[in-house]
Amino acid sequence: MSRLLPRANLEGVVAALRSAGYRVVGPVRRGSLVTYDEISSAADLALDVIITRDSIKKFVLPRTEVVARFNRDAAGKVSVLDATAAPQPTVILGCRPCDAAALPIDDLVFAWDSTDRFWFSRREAVRLVTIACANCDESCFCTSVGGAPDSPEGSDVLLTETAAGDYEVQALGERGAELLAKFPGLRDAPAADRRVAAVPQRFDLSAAVTALEKNFESPFWRQTALRCVGCGCCTFVCPTCHCFDLVDEGPAYHSERRRNWDACQMKNFTLHASGHNPRPWQEHRYRQRIMHKFLYYPSRLGRTLCTGCGRCVRACPVNLSLLQVVSDLAAGRANALPTSAGEVKK
Amino acid sequence: MPAEGRQLEKLRHLARHALESGAVSLVIGFAEGTVPGRAAPLFCTAPADADRLIFDGYCTLNLANYLTRPEVRAHQTVALVARHAVAKAVVGLVQESQVDPTRVRLIAIHCPDLDGLQQDVAWTVADGLQTLDEFLPTAAHLHDQELTPERFAAVAQVESKSSHDRWDHFAREFDKCIKCYACRNVCPLCYCERCIADKNQPQWIDTSSTQRGNFAWNIVRAFHLAGRCIDCGACERACPMDLPLMELNRKMKKVVAERFGYVAGYDPKADLPLVTFKKDDPEEFIK
Numbered sequence: 003m004s005r006l007l008p009r010a011n012l013e014g015v016v017a018a019l020r021s022a023g024y025r026v027v028g029p030v031r032r033g034s035l036v037t038y039d040e041i042s043s044a045a046d047l048a049l050d051v052i053i054t055r056d057s058i059k060k061f062v063l064p065r066t067e068v069v070a071r072f073n074r075d076a077a078g079k080v081s082v083l084d085a086t087a088a089p090q091p092t093v094i095l096g097c098r099p100c101d102a103a104a105l106p107i108d109d110l111v112f113a114w115d116s117t118d119r120f121w122f123s124r125r126e127a128v129r130l131v132t133i134a135c136a137n138c139d140e141s142c143f144c145t146s147v148g149g150a151p152d153s154p155e156g157s158d159v160l161l162t163e164t165a166a167g168d169y170e171v172q173a174l175g176e177r178g179a180e181l182l183a184k185f186p187g188l189r190d191a192p193a194a195d196r197r198v199a200a201v202p203q204r205f206d207l208s209a210a211v212t213a214l215e216k217n218f219e220s221p222f223w224r225q226t227a228l229r230c231v232g233c234g235c236c237t238f239v240c241p242t243c244h245c246f247d248l249v250d251e252g253p254a255y256h257s258e259r260r261r262n263w264d265a266c267q268m269k270n271f272t273l274h275a276s277g278h279n280p281r282p283w284q285e286h287r288y289r290q291r292i293m294h295k296f297l298y299y300p301s302r303l304g305r306t307l308c309t310g311c312g313r314c315v316r317a318c319p320v321n322l323s324l325l326q327v328v329s330d331l332a333a334g335r336a337n338a339l340p341t342s343a344g345e346v347k348k
Numbered sequence: 349m350p351a352e353g354r355q356l357e358k359l360r361h362l363a364r365h366a367l368e369s370g371a372v373s374l375v376i377g378f379a380e381g382t383v384p385g386r387a388a389p390l391f392c393t394a395p396a397d398a399d400r401l402i403f404d405g406y407c408t409l410n411l412a413n414y415l416t417r418p419e420v421r422a423h424q425t426v427a428l429v430a431r432h433a434v435a436k437a438v439v440g441l442v443q444e445s446q447v448d449p450t451r452v453r454l455i456a457i458h459c460p461d462l463d464g465l466q467q468d469v470a471w472t473v474a475d476g477l478q479t480l481d482e483f484l485p486t487a488a489h490l491h492d493q494e495l496t497p498e499r500f501a502a503v504a505q506v507e508s509k510s511s512h513d514r515w516d517h518f519a520r521e522f523d524k525c526i527k528c529y530a531c532r533n534v535c536p537l538c539y540c541e542r543c544i545a546d547k548n549q550p551q552w553i554d555t556s557s558t559q560r561g562n563f564a565w566n567i568v569r570a571f572h573l574a575g576r577c578i579d580c581g582a583c584e585r586a587c588p589m590d591l592p593l594m595e596l597n598r599k600m601k602k603v604v605a606e607r608f609g610y611v612a613g614y615d616p617k618a619d620l621p622l623v624t625f626k627k628d629d630p631e632e633f634i635k
């Protein structure tokens with residue numbers, strides 16, 4: 003036996019969660035774009051898309067967030083005001099497993115040497131109701147990085163579509179059980195066929211990691227990254243990329259310290275005040291993204307910093323596919339290159 | 349062999365020959381992408397690399413963007429596989445003294461219309477490697493297509509709104525912007541070593557992706573490209589959040605055409621309308 007949510011009851015779930023005080027968000031279509039946004043009815047949900055353009059990251063790490071406020075009064079006295087807002091309790095309905103899995107991975111860095119209260123206060127306020135993927139495309143690769151299209155990791159409630167189009171329901175942990183108790187119209191039903199995408203394994207992760215260990219200095223990076231334009235597309239759509247910048251902005255006497263998304267692919271990212279840049283070429287910046295995700299983060303914090311959602315692959319304006327690059331590494335293509343390729347001097 | 353196959357053979361032959369003969373040391377074109385409907389820029393330095401070149405209506409990136417990259421500048425002479433929009437960007441770069449025309453060659457692709465972006469576009473490749481001067485007369489006729497009303501349909505729609513609705517429209521669209529700067533980084537004419545958006549001493553525009561910061565960014569970008577944008581659409585196609593950036597760029601194009609009688613991308617010797625000072629300028633404020 004399993005617990006079943008008839009599809010027609012999705013509407014009741016949205017209403018119940020909203021009246022319980024939650025902001026409910028899910029995949030919403032606006033023209034050609036599907037992003038996670040607030041919904042007021044299940045009819046707003048675009049559940050037919052493989053994956054939204056942006057990730058759920060923005061609900062825990064907004065693209066811009068005030069972390070402190072400064073005031074300077076007429077007498078010239080400066081006071082620093084606390085800016086922590088109480089985050090709005092939010093349910094993400096129709097989250098994808100590769101989005102949900104990103105949050106526990108990023109928790110590790112936000113709790114590493116100090117606890118990031120901005121991240122964790124939002125994290126506390128968010129509940130994930132994930133729908134297992136019934137379809138995938140050629141850019142999906144969760145199964146190559148330890149995930150699965152029906153993985154419960156990071157979710158509070160997992161819904162898996164049945165052949166009849168209803169949802170089999172699974173609560174995870176106490177938070178999940180508490181949330182599921184608010185779902186109306188659940189019933190017991192015999193286990194039915196589940197619709198779960200068959201995501202092929204596209205590369206051997208450990209072979210890719212070994213290749214990275216050996217190829218910090220390799221012409222592979224120049225050959226690969228010559229076309230990279232150094233934008234923030236791949237990192238900003240990524241659910242696991244978490245780098246930020248701190249800036250002071252606003253009127254001089256009442257300004258704000260804001261934390262904004264930043265991208266290791268942009269050339270200013272490591273630019274020192276002296277003018278020196280330790281990652282002077284795009285190949286260094288591109289290498290950093292791959293190394294950080296597949297070698298540095300796992301060796302320091304024990305988890306691969308990629309859930310295989312494929313967003314960066316789809317979004318890259320120059321079709322520089324991380325999936326292709328990591329597959330090439332795993333297949334030993336970097337090892338085969340001579341290391342003597344000439345440096346280009348500016 | 350079907351016509352298209354013959355053109356592809358010719359394209360590859362031109363590229364291979366350009367590298368073999370030493371006429372250029374780098375050919376930038378397109379290879380098959382990793383997924384259907386996408387093409388990937390390809391940098392050919394060995395003659396054999398030319399065998400991977402392709403061309404179709406998905407080759408939409410503006411390759412002239414790479415000419416200002418230091419890795420590419422390190423080459424003495426570079427050839428670009430250039431549909432019309434790429435060549436127009438080269439014109440702009442030469443006009444603004446960013447690229448030395450003697451160091452660029454074109455493998456010109458001719459399409460029946462200005463953009464050549466339909467999926468099954470019929471294209472032909474020019475007979476030989478060309479300099480910009482050799483190329484220009486072969487594309488001059490496309491100037492007539494630059495200002496057709498169809499090109500400005502989206503602009504007209506925005507213009508027809510009340511100023512209040514226009515504000516709402518752009519507020520909604522700019523709200524989607526995540527400040528990834530892909531629009532800037534794929535734009536061949538956005539070559540500034542340090543973009544105004546990245547300057548913080550002094551800081552001109554908010555870097556934060558707030559309403560104010562997003563308005564500032566998108567408007568500053570459109571203004572800075574007024575009279576310089578060659579209407580290739582690469583920025584809009586790169587935008588991960590589907591902002592209708594060409595509404596802004598084409599509006600600027602229209603105003604510049606009306607006020608200055610100028611369309612960018614055809615004459616590398618022309619004065620740029622917005623950066624040229626004329627003593628007989630009718631505007632009082634300029635004196």
Ligand code: SF4
Pocket residue numbers: 236239240241242243295307308309310311312313314315324
């Ligand atoms: S690196 Fe790419 S595939 Fe991996 S989680 Fe980030 S966006 Fe998804």
Ligand code: SF4
Pocket residue numbers: 229230231232233234235236237267317318319320321322
């Ligand atoms: S890999 Fe693609 S999306 Fe990422 S910085 Fe480079 S060009 Fe931009």
Ligand code: SF4
Pocket residue numbers: 524525526527528529530531532566586587588589590591593
């Ligand atoms: S590409 Fe789009 S989302 Fe990115 S900065 Fe430009 S307008 Fe904003």
Ligand code: SF4
Pocket residue numbers: 410531534535536537538573576577578579580581582583584597
């Ligand atoms: S602004 Fe956009 S359309 Fe204009 S030249 Fe740049 S990329 Fe092309």
